[in-house]
Amino acid sequence: MINQKEIKKRIQSMNSLIKTTDAMKMISVVKLRKCKTQKIHINMYFNEIKNILKNFIITKCQNYKLHFLKNKKYFLFDHNNKNKKTLFIIITSDRGLCGSFNYSIFNKINTIIDTKFYKENKEKCLFFSIGKKGIDFLLKKQYHLYHHTKLYSNNCNNHNILYLIQKLIKDFINNQIYAIYIIYNKIQKHIFYKTNYELFLPIIDSDILQINEKNLFSIKNDFILECSTKKFLNYLIPNFLKFKLLTRILDSYTSEHTSRMISMHKATENAYKIKEDLILNYNKERQTAITKEILEIISGIDTF
Structure with a gap:
C-alpha cells in the first residue's frame, strides 16, 4: 500500500506538471x-x-x-x-x-x-x-x-x-x-x-x-x-x-x-484528474491512519 509521503510527493509533482503544461499552453496561444x-x-x-x-x-x-x-x-x-x-x-x-x-x-x-x-x-x-x-x-x-x-x-x-x-x-x-x-x-x-x-x-x-x-x-x-x-x-x-x-x-x-x-490543454486537464484521484487516496490513507491510531488508543485503555 502506498504511504502518505509518496502520495504527497506525487501531488507536488502533479502541481509542477500543471504549471508547466499551463505555461506552455499560454506560450502557444501568444x-x-x-x-x-x-x-x-x-x-x-x-x-x-x-x-x-x-x-x-x-x-x-x-x-x-x-x-x-x-x-x-x-x-x-x-x-x-x-x-x-x-x-x-x-x-x-x-x-x-x-x-x-x-x-x-x-x-x-x-x-x-x-x-x-x-x-x-x-x-x-x-x-x-x-x-x-x-x-x-x-x-x-x-x-x-x-x-x-x-x-x-x-x-x-x-x-x-x-x-x-x-x-x-x-x-x-x-x-x-x-x-x-x-x-x-x-x-x-x-x-x-x-x-x-x-x-x-x-x-x-x-x-x-x-x-x-x-x-x-x-x-x-x-x-x-x-x-x-x-x-x-x-x-x-x-x-x-x-x-x-x-x-x-x-x-x-x-x-x-x-x-x-x-x-497542453488536454495534458493539463488529465493532470488535474490525476491530482484529484491522488488527493482522494491521500485523504483515505490519512483517515485510515487516524482510525488505526484511535483504535490503538482505545485498545490500550481497555487493557488497563
Missing part, C-alpha cells in the same frame, strides 16, 4: 496570435503579387498558352525527366509536444514513397526539411537530402528563404530538378488541420493559369515597364515563390501552435 497577424499581412502581399503576375501574363501575352508557356520553363513540366530528381520540401516543428502534428507529415511522406513510381525511383527523390523534427526523421530513414543548409523556426527569415528560393530556381532552370513539392499542415475549421501535398515548381496555380477570353478583356490598362520583360519576370517570380513558401510556413506554424495548445 505565438499563435502572432502567427495569425503575420499571416494576414503576408497573405495580402502575396495576393497582390499573384494578381500582378496574372495581369501581366494576360496583358503582355495575348496568345497566352501558345506563346508564354512554351517559352517559360517556370510554368511547364520538362517531359524528359528520366535522369532528373524530384524535390520534396517538408515543413515540421523544431520541438515535440504537439500531438500528431509531425506524425501526419511523416505518414504522408511514407505514403508517397510507397507508391509504385517513387518506389522504383527512390534514389531520384530529394528531401529538404524546414524544422528539426523533419531533419531527424529524414536522417533516421536515410533519405537523400537536398543540401546541408538547415532552416529552423529561429532562422527562418526572409534572407534565408530568398537564398533557398534562388537555389531552387537555379537547379530547376538548369534541369537538375524535375519538380518541387511541398508537404505541410494547414489549419481547418479553427482547431483541425489537414496535411497538404501540393506542387511548388513549376507554377501550376489555378488563379494564374486558368485564363479565358473574359480575363483577356477584363483588364484594359496595360503595364508600362521601365525595365525589360525578362528583368521584370526575374524579379517578380522569385518574390512570388518566396511569399508562397512563406505563406505555407506560416500555415504550418499556425497548425503547430494550435496542435500544441490543444495538447
